Amino acid sequence: MTKKIVIDAKGIYYKELNQQIRKFIQKGYTDFELLNVSGQRYIATGLEGDYNFLIKGVAGQDTAAFMRGPYLRIEGNAQDGLGNTMDAGKIVVTGMAGDVLGYAMRGGEIYVRGDVGYRVGIHMKAYQDKLPVIVIGGKAGDFLGEYMAGGILIVLGMFSQDKIAPITGRSLATGIHGGIIYIRDGVPDTQLSFNLKVEEIDEQDSVLIHKYVSNFASELGLDAEEIMDARFIRIRPKSHRPYGNLYVPN
Amino acid sequence: MKRVFINPEFCIGCRLCELACLTEHSQSKDLILAYRDEVASGLLPRNRVEEKGYITASLTCRHCEDPYCVRACISGALQKDPETGRVTYDEDQCVGCWSCLMACPFGSIKRHPIKEKIVKCDLCPDRSVPACVSSCPNQALTFEEK
Amino acid sequence: MLGSRVFSIREYKEKVFGQKDYMREKDISGCGLFGVINKEKKLISGSVPVTAIAVQHDRGNGLGGGFAAYGIYPELSDKYALHLMCDDKDALSCAEELIKKYFDVHLSEPIPTRSTVNIINAPVLWRIFVTIKENRSTWSNLDDYDYVVAVVMLVNKQIPGAYIFSSGKNMGAFKGVGFPEEIGEFFKLDEYKAYIWTAHNRFPTNTPGWWGGAHPFCLLDWSIVHNGEISSYGINKRYLAEHNYECTLMTDTEVVAYLLDLFIRKHGLSKKMTCKIFAPPFWDEIDRMEEEEKQAYTALRMVYGSGMLNGPFAILFANHEGLVGLNDRIKLRPLIVAEKDHDVFMASEDCSIRSVCPDPDKLWAPKAGEPVIIELKP
Amino acid sequence: MLDCGLVKSKCRKKFLKSKYIYTGVRALLYQSIVQNYHDFVVERNLDLCINCRVCERQCSYLVHYWDENRQRVMHDSSKCVGCHRCEALCPTGAIVIKRNPSQFRENSHWKPWFLKNVYKQAEQGGVLLSGMGNPQPYPIYWDHLLLDASQVTNPSIDPLREPMELRTYLGSKPDALEFVERDNKVNLKTKLSPQIKLNYPIMFSAMSYGSINFNLHIAMAKAATELGIVYNTGEGGLHPDLYKYGPNTIIQVASGRFGVHKDYLNAGCGIEIKIGQGAKPGIGGHLPGEKVDAGVSLTRMIPIGSDALSPAPHHDIYSIEDLRQLIYALKEATEYRVPVSVKIAAVHNAAAIASGIVRAGADIVAIDGFRGGTGAAPTMIRDNVGIPAELALAAIDQRLRDEGVRNKASIVIAGGIRCSADVVKAIALGADAVYIGSAVLVAVGCTMCQRCYTGKCPWGIATNVPALARRQNPEIAKRKLVNLVRSWGHEIEEMLGGMGLNSIESLRGNREKLRAVGLSEIELDILKIKPAGR
Amino acid sequence: MKYVIIGNGVSSIGAIEGIRKIDKQSEILVISEEGFLTYGRPLISYFLAGKVGDERLALRSSDFYSKNNVQTMLGSKVIEILPEEKKIVVKDKQEVSYDKLLIATGGTPFCPPIKGLEGDGIYFFTTLNHAKQLDAVCPKLKKVVVIGGGLIGLKAAESLFDRGVKVSIVELAPRVLSSAFDEVAGKIVANRLTSVGLSIFCGTTVKEIQRDDAGKVKGVFLENGTYLEVDAVIVAIGVVPNIELAQKAGLEINRGILVDKFLTTSKDDIFAAGDVAEAWDKLINDNRVIPIWPNAYAQGYAAGQNMAGAKREYEGGLPMNSIGFYGLPTISIGLVNPPEGKGFQIEMMVDEEREVYRKLVFKGDYLVGCVLVGDIDMAGRYAGYIRFQIPVKDLNLKNNLKQNKATYLDWPEEVFQQFWNKDARIR
Missing domain, CATH: 3.30.390.30 (FAD/NAD-linked reductase, C-terminal dimerisation domain)
Structure with a gap:
């Protein structure tokens, strides 16, 4: 049974807004429509449970940080730190997202239609049945997937505002020691950091990509088959111990 | 009654308990003499450190409530002291039939390497806490009532 | 003989301001206290405190004695009465000039004294009755009290040979180097009448002494006399520094005065809660309190820990509302209180009270950390 | 792993023909010549040695071994790290570990330390790695500070007789309180922020489960609970078995975000954001995959055997306002129930940083000095980066007071607190409480051999190898920690009493109680204390 | 409460210790045919071999009975049990009443029908009396045959051999130690014995004992035709439960007295333990007689506790034997x-x-x-x-x-x- 509330967030400070949301949750509300969101921080941060958020406007810093469970649809853009250390749940952004998207994310899914900023998917990590997934419809900034330890990052490069920029920035996947990055149409060698294995995808990968691209497409009203109709490459770490031999005992 | 208990989780396999037992039951009461001289004439520790991979455990007589060894003893050398609860051993009585060794499912009885007699834990009657327990550096051995 | 070891005001200030704040040395002293209040505001002759403190002669060593009196200037009760001590006339004129910049002066005159055998090398003692200028040139944002404090601090810091030692309305401090009975005689206190008197006999261990170093210490209409050493001085001083009080007198008593000003005037706490900051209940006592009180006292200790007066002390502090006596929380210094009709006496020694009130209705020793708060009838 | 023999069947077969028994290839013959410049020598007194092999069983670096041919225990000093485990356990006192007396020609510039390091790096080509805190002979300011005591003018207080209060609350305090007094009752009107209550101004420093083992974590948790203080999880998550000690746990959030989730954030009595560590300011941490066993994996929520890399910075903090963002993200996630601490390494402009941290909303600022320990740090960083905790503390406390925000946050100091006098000095300088880390490890046996990063700690501390980790019986470790803190508590009470104080808050920031010996005027000015004699 | 125990073997000791574990007060009476205090019965071979003397035979110290407050009637034979009246009748018609009774009468040596068995020179080897008789005649014996290659047979043979007697062992089964040990072990033991100088004849038995005119044993004829010249015959085949008393009293009996897991016989207040009882055997999960020493004590001990009301289940017998021949355990x-x-x-x-x-x-x-x-x-x-x-x-x-x-x-x-x-x- 869902109980829905519409909150006009215009002019409400984030502390108050989030307090309101928590109060409504205590009263049994599960569905929230937040209007005129303008950079309010921490929406759904640390929230656990089966809740739905429709956020209209610009979602502020650290939206959905430490989140476990809720579904967020952001109709607009999201600022930095979306899905920071997120545990479970699903986030859909119809616009673009800022830097450090999905930092240390352990589970859940994030779908961004447009471009994302720098250091996206840093330190993503999978554990047991938890598998974090980020699908980026546009292009990504530098250091994508830095220190990645698990999970899946898919970059499509299709819905970007920037026609000239490469699909990902420099030092792609520095220090990666787990997880997989899929890139549609490949990536220039100069973008790659050390310790990477760049390969063509196989059948298994294809199934996996298709699964998440289909989610992406259905969430955002796009054609999955058209997205799939291209060459994908797979990037994985060469070693799980990238810095294993760096040291001398003293 | 108080008994010696082992928690293998914290037994570090150092075998100091064996050395302590050896010393306590030596004539010299001196570890170095006991280990170097008396072992040659048959002195041996009453306890034994069992090993399984890195897991170790110092085991010795449990001083059972209903001791199998006492049942099996044909000579009366082994008896259950109703006062102290200890399973006592009278070496003079022992005829070396090894019935107790066979009967004890805890392997707590050893054969003396020279005499046709057995050797077993006496809970160090001269000490308030048995030597093995006192010597355990990690308190894997405890002397308590449980 | 003693006189040769007494610092002039200028010498003293050089000693204080010539070095970094953390290098300033604190005076250490023991002493005797006396206070009396008439709840009905009936006036008491100055000979009463002088007689009473004289009994405690052996609690001092002749290096400091002083009195504070409330209700002594009824005709000028709306004026701030500034008591000054100056090394010489030049210093006095400098001070007066500076005062005139900030205040309208209504009366400026010497504080009457009589020559006394043992009081020698007395500074120039002067009193100026002032009101705040209508149009302030600076500090227009300060309230009246802060304004007065600011000017007093300014004079004390900037004029090397002058020192304002009392600045309240209808009250004043009289103090100097000597035994208190001699100081009383010197200042002709027998000619004053007040409804609150406090008196102090000082036993400094180390200082060459100076006239400003004697007690009471006054700020606005607060006056404090104090016995004992505050071991928490170091942190009390730093805590006050955070709130813009600069300690220049190098005595514990100054710290108490500023803390009173901070807690009562600025934070709006009651005298009782202020006393509880000075001498808080022990944690085990707090733990046994009912929930709400427990929360209150826990917060008090958490927030005002730096304001706690730790170490042995008995203090008497007064203002125009009344007189408060307080002991440290393990009662390391003595304090006796007595009542007779509407008079309440507080002193370090029983005999001191009985010298002026031989037959009190009630006489008791207050418990450690329990303030005795005597309010005047409004 | 405790087996000494390098058993290779081929070699063994050859040996079968000889009169000797194959015991593995030994000695320095096949080692790099650099190994001969080893730091320690094992001295075995053959009059005392009974060949009981306790030393062999205790040494995780395979120094001692049983020689079948000689029928006695032998040793290879080149492997010795100077941990003294064998010496401690030898039942006849036959073993002494000594500094290798072999000497290079005197050169006060090219000390053997530098020579040996160059040899090693030339040979192996890597970053020198060390454990524990900075061992270099920089000044130790604690040792230049002396405490006051009362004589005559104010009395010392006898802590055995009189009440003596060490209770401390950590967290942000308002500048003033409002009370409502009615009928002789007092009610608090001001709403306070959350606080951490400590019975002693001492906490167990952040040491992650992984860097040290579970036995010590449970020991710290139990000891903290028994003592009424707190321990810090470090960046390693919180094992499910330890959630019940939450009221005495500060959980740490660091750059790797290991094991960080909603339950974790809400498990403790406080959250600490670790920005830096005194032993390695500006450097991240690498927990090698070998140390990630089932328990660590479960706790950090990473697969068994995978490296746990903590990046140098938090990737969501590149500026002070980002720190504020994370502080408030954590406060939102915990609904403002617990105070948030920010831990930084003591570096040059620590005072300004601390001020910024307080303004960013932190309730506690923890400063870790350059003597602070670590499981592993690049040697050059450990030995050359950062500043002494004492100076940082003095500067920070003063700065926060100057700026009128000292009440807004508590100050916790860490990094080389060795004894209760250090604690008293730290508090007199202005700390609310101290973290002890190395002292905790020393209490349970650590001999500061500085080889934590090998994972072979023979004392069972910095290791997850089951055979070694069991050397820490948590009950014993707990008792030792409880004893340590209690005894320090008694000593602190004695010192407080001597100063004429009966409550720790009157010591906090009371620099009148300190005097310095042998410090320059500048140092005195930073510490804002008088020289002894003044 | 009055406990009466018939027999003073190891079961009886077990029972006393079992009773006293629960009941420190009540009267205990032990009635035994044998005139000795309880001794370690397996020690008789050590006794015969001269390895232990009289002074070391006792299983418990001499003050055992007094310390445990036990009355004894040694050298008295019980001739009847009257379960209905809770009484027993002792040989001289004396009646003794009981509240709880333990029958621990052990077994009697089994003796097959052999021609010439009647008369002197035939010895058994079960009780101390038997050993003492043999001990007395031993110096006069030169050659003997031991009938039975089981545990007691071999131990008797070994003891006599040690005393300088030439010993032949005759065993019906194809090998020695056939019941308690397997073939390989039997062979090893047999080898050890023959290498020392004993003679072993397996798969045969004594058909006839030849005596001279004075009735003195001269030799034996074996089934396989062999003739052995001997001075005496030792019958050491084994024991059969002493069940006559129980039979007369109407207790249920199979090979031994049938007891349940609490060692209770078919009559509530009568218990049985030791070689006379047919108790539960853990391995075969059925009742059987296992006449071995540890079982006898264990049953006595359990029975004693149950007599005192403890309701303690007997954990079940487990056959086990330890024996050594010339240093070969x-x-x-x-x-x-x-x-x-x-x-x-x-x-x-x-x-x-x-x-x-x-x-x-x-x-x-x-x-x-x-x-x-x-x-x-x-x-x-x-x-x-x-x-x-x-x-x-x-x-x-x-x-x-x-x-x-x-x-x-x-x-x-x-x-x-x-x-x-x-x-x-x-x-």
Whole structure:
């Protein structure tokens, strides 16, 4: 049974807004429509449970940080730190997202239609049945997937505002020691950091990509088959111990 | 009654308990003499450190409530002291039939390497806490009532 | 003989301001206290405190004695009465000039004294009755009290040979180097009448002494006399520094005065809660309190820990509302209180009270950390 | 792993023909010549040695071994790290570990330390790695500070007789309180922020489960609970078995975000954001995959055997306002129930940083000095980066007071607190409480051999190898920690009493109680204390 | 409450200790035909061999009865039990009443019908009296035949041989020690004995005892035709339960007196223990007579506690025998000669050079029996696996057992906790 509330967030400070949301949750509300969101921080941060958020406007810093469970649809853009250390749940952004998207994310899914900023998917990590997934419809900034330890990052490069920029920035996947990055149409060698294995995808990968691209497409009203109709490459770490031999005992 | 208990989780396999037992039951009461001289004439520790991979455990007589060894003893050398609860051993009585060794499912009885007699834990009657327990550096051995 | 070891005001200030704040040395002293209040505001002759403190002669060593009196200037009760001590006339004129910049002066005159055998090398003692200028040139944002404090601090810091030692309305401090009975005689206190008197006999261990170093210490209409050493001085001083009080007198008593000003005037706490900051209940006592009180006292200790007066002390502090006596929380210094009709006496020694009130209705020793708060009838 | 023999069947077969028994290839013959410049020598007194092999069983670096041919225990000093485990356990006192007396020609510039390091790096080509805190002979300011005591003018207080209060609350305090007094009752009107209550101004420093083992974590948790203080999880998550000690746990959030989730954030009595560590300011941490066993994996929520890399910075903090963002993200996630601490390494402009941290909303600022320990740090960083905790503390406390925000946050100091006098000095300088880390490890046996990063700690501390980790019986470790803190508590009470104080808050920031010996005027000015004699 | 115990063997001692564990006060009366205080019956071979003297025979110290407040009637034969009246009748018609009665009358030597058996020169070897008789005549004996190649037969033979008597052993079965040990162990023991100088005749029996005119034994004819010149015949075949009293009293009887798991006979207040009782056997999960020393004590002990009202189940008998010949220790525990085709698995290890033999009998995941010769130090561990039915599923564990390397750390954690330390963790 869902109980829905519409909150006009215009002019409400984030502390108050989030307090309101928590109060409504205590009263049994599960569905929230937040209007005129303008950079309010921490929406759904640390929230656990089966809740739905429709956020209209610009979602502020650290939206959905430490989140476990809720579904967020952001109709607009999201600022930095979306899905920071997120545990479970699903986030859909119809616009673009800022830097450090999905930092240390352990589970859940994030779908961004447009471009994302720098250091996206840093330190993503999978554990047991938890598998974090980020699908980026546009292009990504530098250091994508830095220190990645698990999970899946898919970059499509299709819905970007920037026609000239490469699909990902420099030092792609520095220090990666787990997880997989899929890139549609490949990536220039100069973008790659050390310790990477760049390969063509196989059948298994294809199934996996298709699964998440289909989610992406259905969430955002796009054609999955058209997205799939291209060459994908797979990037994985060469070693799980990238810095294993760096040291001398003293 | 108080008994010696082992928690293998914290037994570090150092075998100091064996050395302590050896010393306590030596004539010299001196570890170095006991280990170097008396072992040659048959002195041996009453306890034994069992090993399984890195897991170790110092085991010795449990001083059972209903001791199998006492049942099996044909000579009366082994008896259950109703006062102290200890399973006592009278070496003079022992005829070396090894019935107790066979009967004890805890392997707590050893054969003396020279005499046709057995050797077993006496809970160090001269000490308030048995030597093995006192010597355990990690308190894997405890002397308590449980 | 003693006189040769007494610092002039200028010498003293050089000693204080010539070095970094953390290098300033604190005076250490023991002493005797006396206070009396008439709840009905009936006036008491100055000979009463002088007689009473004289009994405690052996609690001092002749290096400091002083009195504070409330209700002594009824005709000028709306004026701030500034008591000054100056090394010489030049210093006095400098001070007066500076005062005139900030205040309208209504009366400026010497504080009457009589020559006394043992009081020698007395500074120039002067009193100026002032009101705040209508149009302030600076500090227009300060309230009246802060304004007065600011000017007093300014004079004390900037004029090397002058020192304002009392600045309240209808009250004043009289103090100097000597035994208190001699100081009383010197200042002709027998000619004053007040409804609150406090008196102090000082036993400094180390200082060459100076006239400003004697007690009471006054700020606005607060006056404090104090016995004992505050071991928490170091942190009390730093805590006050955070709130813009600069300690220049190098005595514990100054710290108490500023803390009173901070807690009562600025934070709006009651005298009782202020006393509880000075001498808080022990944690085990707090733990046994009912929930709400427990929360209150826990917060008090958490927030005002730096304001706690730790170490042995008995203090008497007064203002125009009344007189408060307080002991440290393990009662390391003595304090006796007595009542007779509407008079309440507080002193370090029983005999001191009985010298002026031989037959009190009630006489008791207050418990450690329990303030005795005597309010005047409004 | 405790087996000494390098058993290779081929070699063994050859040996079968000889009169000797194959015991593995030994000695320095096949080692790099650099190994001969080893730091320690094992001295075995053959009059005392009974060949009981306790030393062999205790040494995780395979120094001692049983020689079948000689029928006695032998040793290879080149492997010795100077941990003294064998010496401690030898039942006849036959073993002494000594500094290798072999000497290079005197050169006060090219000390053997530098020579040996160059040899090693030339040979192996890597970053020198060390454990524990900075061992270099920089000044130790604690040792230049002396405490006051009362004589005559104010009395010392006898802590055995009189009440003596060490209770401390950590967290942000308002500048003033409002009370409502009615009928002789007092009610608090001001709403306070959350606080951490400590019975002693001492906490167990952040040491992650992984860097040290579970036995010590449970020991710290139990000891903290028994003592009424707190321990810090470090960046390693919180094992499910330890959630019940939450009221005495500060959980740490660091750059790797290991094991960080909603339950974790809400498990403790406080959250600490670790920005830096005194032993390695500006450097991240690498927990090698070998140390990630089932328990660590479960706790950090990473697969068994995978490296746990903590990046140098938090990737969501590149500026002070980002720190504020994370502080408030954590406060939102915990609904403002617990105070948030920010831990930084003591570096040059620590005072300004601390001020910024307080303004960013932190309730506690923890400063870790350059003597602070670590499981592993690049040697050059450990030995050359950062500043002494004492100076940082003095500067920070003063700065926060100057700026009128000292009440807004508590100050916790860490990094080389060795004894209760250090604690008293730290508090007199202005700390609310101290973290002890190395002292905790020393209490349970650590001999500061500085080889934590090998994972072979023979004392069972910095290791997850089951055979070694069991050397820490948590009950014993707990008792030792409880004893340590209690005894320090008694000593602190004695010192407080001597100063004429009966409550720790009157010591906090009371620099009148300190005097310095042998410090320059500048140092005195930073510490804002008088020289002894003044 | 009055407890009466008939017999003063080891069951009787067990019963006294069992009763006194529960009931420190009530009267206990022991009635025995034998005139001695309880002695270690297996010691009779040591006695005969001269290894132990009278002074070391006693199983308990001389003050055992007084310390335990026990009355004794030694040298008295009970002739009747009157269950209805809760009384027993002693030989001189004296009647003794009881509240709880234990029949621990043991067994009598089994003697097959042999021609010429009647008369002097025939000896048994079950009680101290038997040993003392033999001891007395021993110096006069030159050659004897021992009928029975079981445990007591061999021990008797060994003891006599040690006293300088030439001994021949005659055993009906194809090998010695046929019931308690297996073929290999029997062979090793037989080798050891023959190498020392004893003669062994298996698969045959004594047909006739030849006597001279004075009736003195001259020799024996064996079934296989052999004639052995001997001065005396020792019959040491075994014992059969002494069930006459019980039979007369109307107790249920099979081979021995049938008892339940509480050692109670078919009459509520009458218990039976030791060689006379047919009690539950853990291995075969049925009742049977196992006339061995530890069982006798254990049954007595359990019976004693139950007589005192403890309701303690007897944990079940487990056959086990330890015996040594000329320094060769030999042990058998449990089922050592399993029937073929019943799913038993046998692991054997023989080291002839060192005279070490080990045989383990498994059924499914459990060890059910073992024979150890020479290297017996781990015997108790095997006994533990058999007694506590500790599963041996792991191949490594099985190998350890085979290689004599069993450790208690192989026990499942919960079993270790049950027996060693409830707080132990094996990890």
